[in-house]
Amino acid sequence: MKTVDVSDSFAKPLFILSFRQRDELAAMVSRAGWRPIAARRDEGLAGRVAASGTQVVVVDARGAPEDGLAAVRAIGDSARSAGQAVLLLVSRNDVAILDEALAAGATQFLVSPIPEAEFAHALRYAEHYAARVSGGAPVREARWVSPLGWRYDPGRRSLQVTTELAQLAGIAEEGSAWVAWRRQSREVRARLRNALRRLGEDESTAFAHDLPGVGRVVAHLQRDTRNGRLHGLVEPIGDPPDAGAAVRDVFARRSRSVVALARELPAALVDGDIDVVFQPQVELATGRIVGVEALARWTHPRLGEVGAETLLAAAARAGRSGEVSAYLQLRALTQAALWPAALDGLRVAVNVAAEDVAAAGFVEDLLERIDSSGLARERVTVEVTESGLIERLDIAAGMLAQVRAAGCRTAIDDFGTGYSSLAYLNALPIDYLKLDKSLTAGIAGNPRDRVVVRGVIDMAASLGLDVIAEGVETVEQRDLLAEAGCRLFQGYLCAPGVDSVTLEGLVRATADE
Known part of the structure; x- marks a missing residue:
């Protein structure tokens, strides 16, 4: 197998931190002639910037001003020293x-909207500034002296790798891309396969x-749009996590499983450690935020943030699913009722646990929570997971009908993960179909996934349903969904779950853009 110097493919490294538009910015940087090293999170930021050998760092604070400011503070002193x-x-x-x-x-700034040509010129100005203040000295750190990278030519089916990567991977003598692929772990192959699906022709x-x-x-x-070649650059960012240590950190001596979290759940509810955040739902045609989904978060005193999946598993283990579901619904509704005028028009989606569907008096209790919060019923959407519907279809249909008759809207969450989706859609009283993120993820890279997604959207339209695509992370995914007729999306392309103050800023920003 021939080894290759990746520097002939990407002459100038450029580091990007973008909380919401990493891939879009990386593509623009690539088209401007740079080698992008792009991050979506700021962990270890100063070390990664120092190791990148870049003269220019882009910090994208659009939609995340405080995070962007914190990132600039984290690298400011070292950037000054390095020029x-x-x-x-x-x-x-x-x-x-x-x-x-x-x-x-x-040292420089741009204010959105940012045309690509203007962005490319700003990078050239920034590079000129760096060269002037550094006296032309290269910014380089030892670990980048021998870069780890590869290049694949699909036309010739040839794989070239740097000498150091070939030695580490043990494939220097194999001469086969297939062998190199098979030598990777199952996790790496899965991650690479998903990344290639996300990779558009110029992304x-x-x-x-x-x-x-x-x-x-x-x-x-x-991907080189001129010849279709794929280029990979491997950026070291630190030691691999110790799985044993991670488990010990997350589940300490007295808390080694969901069972232990279940025991801690009642106190967390009393102490207010469990709360909600709101993920925006965006109208594809206008870019405006028109609604939110309330998501659960547990701020644990030792473990930090515990996600919704773990929280709900602990609640189920404790036999408190209904209690936790009611608590989260009321928290979301009460906060939304207190929102400022700028958020008055937003719909608020709350989740219903599968156990809630068959609970006696559930609809009456839910409506009482809505009314006691002060939020108008017309602004509330009740979401039920597809698996919850399948298990209790007849009862679920009656529950959803009552909710709609009371003035709320209804939605099927995680659509595409069940087994009987097409059979029961026409029989259920629903307003929204939420396309599961597993379908959204493949739309940019797999033509068959695009056909499936378009078929679901067309079917929903024929039934008078709106579709909300979940898990949208790239501009390409968003644009393909829009072409397919999808009306709404949510995902990291707009924002993760945020608090009410951050949400207000996002709504104002999208209204002005």
Whole structure:
């Protein structure tokens, strides 16, 4: 197998931190002639920037001004010392942070909307600035002297890798892309397969995994639109996590399983450690935020943030699913009722547990919670998972009919994960179909997935249902969904679950763009 110097493919590294539009920015950077090293999270940011050898760092604070400002503060001193340029991207409503960002170390800024040509020129200006203040000295760290990378030519079916990567992977003498593929772990193959599905003809993407002999790495992928070649650059970011240590950290000596979390659940409810955040739902045609889904979060005193899946598993183990479901619904409704005028028009979706569907008096209790919160019933959407419907179809249909008759709207959540979806849709009184993220994820890379998604959207339209696509992370996914006739989406492309204050900022920003 021939080894290759990846520097002939991507001459200039450029580090990007973007909380919501990583892949879109990476693609723009690539088209501008740079080698993007792109991150969506700020863990270990200073070390990653230092190791990248970049002269220009882009911090995308659009929709996340405080996170962006914190990132600039984290790298500001080291960037000054190294003579690096820090280009900050902000939304028009967040220009108030520019003074703080300048003091923290930002050297240039752009305000959205940001045309691609203007962005490319800004990178050139930033590079010129860095060259001037550094006296032309390269910004380089030892671990990048021998880069880890590969290049695959689909036309010739040839794989070339850097010498160091070939030695680490044990494939230097194999001469076969198939053998190299089979030598990877099942996890790496799955992550690479998903990344390739996300990779459009002119897009870039990335994924993290463990590499023996190196530790934790991020693989940055690009497709050369001129010849179809795939380029991969492997960025070391630290030691691989110790699975045993991780388990010990998450489940300490007195808390080793969901059973232990179940025991701690009652106190967490009393102490207010369990709360909700709100993930925006965006109208594809206008880009406006028109609704939210309330998501559960448990801020554990030792474990940090415990996600909804673990929380609900602990609730089920404790036999408190209905209690926790009611608690979360009331928290979401009460907070939404107190929102400022800027959020008055948003719909609020609350989740119903499968156990709730068959509970005696559930609809009456739910309506009482809505009314006691002060939020109008017309602004509430009740979501039931597809699995919950399948298990109790007849009862669920009656429950949904009562909810709709009372003035609320109804939705099937995680559509596409069950086995009888098409058979029962016409019989259920629902308003929205929420396309599961597993279907959304494949739409950009798999033509068959696109056909399935378009078929679901067409079917929903014929039944008079709106479709909300979950888990949308890239502009390409969003655009393909729009072409297929989808009306709404939610996902990291807009924002993760956020608190009410952050939500207000997002709503104002999208209304002005």
